[in-house]
Amino acid sequence: MDLGSISPALLIASLMVASTPLLLAALGELVVERAGVLNLGVEGMMIVGAICGFATAVETGSPPLGFLAGAAGAALLSLVFAVLTQVFLANQVATGLALTLFGLGLSSLIGQGYVGIKPPGTGRLDLGPLADIPFLGRAVFSHDWMVYLSLALTVVIAWTLARTRAGLKLRAVGENHDAAHALGLHVVLTRFAAIAFGGAMAGLGGAYLSLVRVPQWTEGMTAGAGWIALAIVVFASWRAGRVLLGAYLFGGVTVLQLNLQAVGVALPVEYLSMSPYVVTILVLVIMSARRARGTAAPASLGKAFHATH
Amino acid sequence: MLRRTLLCTAAALLAAPAFAQDAADPVKVGFVFVGPIGDGGWTYEHNAARLAVEEHFGDQVETVYQESVPEGADSERVMTQMALSGADLIFTTSFGYMDPTMNVAAKFPDVKFEHATGYKTAENVANYSARFYEGRAVQGLIAGEMTETNKIGYIGSFPIPEVIRGINAAYLAAKKVNPDVEFNVIWAYTWFDPAKEADAARALIENGADVILQHTDSTAPQAAAAEAGNVITFGQASDMSEYAPMPRVSSIIDNWAPYYIDRVQAVVDGTWESQSVWQGIGDGMVEIGEISDAVPEDVKADALALKEQIASGEVHPFTGPINRQDGTEWLAEGETADDETLLGMDFYVEGLSGDIPD
Structure with missing residues (x-):
């Protein structure tokens, strides 16, 4: 066993890459849930984003266009959910599950001609002298632009929800849609926007999987990442900062346990393998025990809105 | 009586098309x-x-x-x-x-x-x-002869006999041609999770492995190896020829x-x-995918010779002397493993490090 052969800088770099798809998808779902909507179709939207992003990047040779297409494809899919749940008042849980199944099937159909193709490289963002800083340069400042965009979006979403009129309106709709409606807020419109944003974010997460993290298209490649993203939102008590913590914690422990196995650390493999889940649960328990007011689920989460006039 | 006979005949005639339909189903x-x-x-x-x-x-x-x-x-x-x-x-x-x-x-x-x-x-x-272990032996030989770091990474799915057999067979074949070789095994605890498989491959590569073998089902380790460069891989269960000639240098194909x-x-x-x-190989249920031009001719010749010897029954991948990981004798000189032991294999052979998860 040679723990010295694990490079901490490489480990942190791997952690950031592994966590980015989860972070993007979870941030999107956070916004959706803060608007009072429960969309269990994250997995389906992620995988549609993965194939739309991959196919577009391959056909155009442009990863940025790929990410845009991934976001757009998943956002379009999320609008199907929006119409069914907000206009036709379909059950949100059932519709979300159907969205996942539909997304998996649709992506499989679209992706048939893209198996075994290498996508164009996304490339690192040139951060100049920052990338030359010992340790930090390799660990933090040598990533592709999507990693930094995901971090920026965390800050923007946290600030928007807490400090802006738009964020306040969105939270009002999520907490009490009847009261929000009585105040003249457009509940359905707000939720449509939130759902589309959540879809776009899930699509970005999926595209990141197929264009950077793996990088390839394989049918079913999300392999449960959407469900992990959903769990992270609950873990985070519906707070953007904690979503970042949850995604990085889960992604980090996953990468760490694989690296510890690679160097033959003298710990039972079973414990290493279950560590991402155990650590996440333990942190959730600790946070729940110290839970402050205002960190519970949005009061109208999952409830259908019936306009009275 | 006549009435009963007529009824029975009518019933039989009515039922006949149904039976005919069943037969044609x-x-x-x-x-x-x-x-x-x-x-x-x-x-x-x-x-x-x-x-x-x-x-x-x-x-x-x-x-x-x-x-x-x-x-x-x-x-x-x-x-x-x-x-x-x-x-x-x-x-x-x-x-x-x-x-x-x-x-x-x-x-x-x-x-x-x-x-x-x-x-x-x-x-x-x-x-x-x-x-599959017969194919693993061929892969092990190629891996042992081609590695430059003497570190071979192996992504296992679950610690079941089928996977353990493969690890042992590959290791024994690699060790035979390269006594300095060492295997690092990562248990992914999944058959299919491309992101996790790619992460496992990267972890092994970062730890110095320049050969990756996998007993998981996606092509993600191939993609990770292609990205890293100077790493060879083998197709698992399917040819995975889209990653040939490098990193995929050969494969086990399940027919x-x-x-x-x-x-x-x-x-x-x-x-x-x-x-x-x-x-196995002799019956055609296990096939060895085309060995790519990235493999030196002498190594290719050795691999194909081993394949033929296994197919004909001349060579068994588990032929003694072989000890268990703890040093106790398993197979004496010239003795081959019986199917019952192989089917229930729950131990590493001598030279492999790490424990098999319970």
Whole structure:
């Protein structure tokens, strides 16, 4: 066993890459849930984003266009959910599950001609002298632009929800849609926007999987990442900062346990393998025990809105 | 009396078309898959064999399948549904389906079941597997001769005999041609999770491995190796030739089609009986994918020679002297492993480091 052969800088770099798809998808779902909507179709939207992003990047040779297409494809899919749940008042849980199944099937159909193709490289963002800083340069400042965009979006979403009129309106709709409606807020419109944003974010997460993290298209490649993203939102008590913590914690422990196995650390493999889940649960328990007011689920989460006039 | 005879005759005449229809009904064959059919590996090959069955039998046979079925209780529900919907024969294509297969088979004695890679049978349950370890030996030889760092990474799925056999066979073959070689094993605890498989490959590569072997089902380790550069890999279960000539330098291909056609034919003919089948390179159930030009000619020649020797029975990958990991003797000089021990293999051979998870 040679723990010295694990490079901490490489480990942190791997952690950031592994966590980015989860972070993007979870941030999107956070916004959706803060608007009072429960969309269990994250997995389906992620995988549609993965194939739309991959196919577009391959056909155009442009990863940025790929990410845009991934976001757009998943956002379009999320609008199907929006119409069914907000206009036709379909059950949100059932519709979300159907969205996942539909997304998996649709992506499989679209992706048939893209198996075994290498996508164009996304490339690192040139951060100049920052990338030359010992340790930090390799660990933090040598990533592709999507990693930094995901971090920026965390800050923007946290600030928007807490400090802006738009964020306040969105939270009002999520907490009490009847009261929000009585105040003249457009509940359905707000939720449509939130759902589309959540879809776009899930699509970005999926595209990141197929264009950077793996990088390839394989049918079913999300392999449960959407469900992990959903769990992270609950873990985070519906707070953007904690979503970042949850995604990085889960992604980090996953990468760490694989690296510890690679160097033959003298710990039972079973414990290493279950560590991402155990650590996440333990942190959730600790946070729940110290839970402050205002960190519970949005009061109208999952409830259908019936306009009275 | 006459009235009764007339009624019986009328009933028989009315029933005759129904019986004729039954006889003409296609045999319904179900397949339960552990991954998506587009995984590029294990399930892809099983599905290719399903398509071969359809092509071979035409209208005589109807096939149905369910993909990405988790091992455990969920698979039992899927098998039950298939049996209830009229399946005559059901192939359950992963080790973890063994007990669910036995449970469902007990409830449907008229339905035939074929379970892949397990060891249990019943009157209406057969099992079948391929001697993948023979292919692993060929891969191990190539890996041992081509590694420059002497570190070979191995991505295991679950610590079951099939996977442990493969690790041992590859290690013994590599060690034979390169005594300095060492294996690092990562247990992914999944058959199919491309992101995790890619992460596992990267972890091994970052730890110095320049050869990656995998017993997981996606092509993600190939993609990770291609990204890293100067790392060789092997196709698992399917050829994965889209990653040739580098990093994929060869592969193990599971050729299930002849077996599936044979067993479906037995159901069509009414001659199906429970059996246990374990075939290898010699029988054509395990094929070695084309060895790419990235492999030096002398190494290629050695690998092909070993393949032929295994196929003819001249060489057995587990031929003594071999000790267990703890140093105790397993096989004496010239002794070969018996199938019973191989089927239940739960130990590493001497030289491999780390413990097998319980």
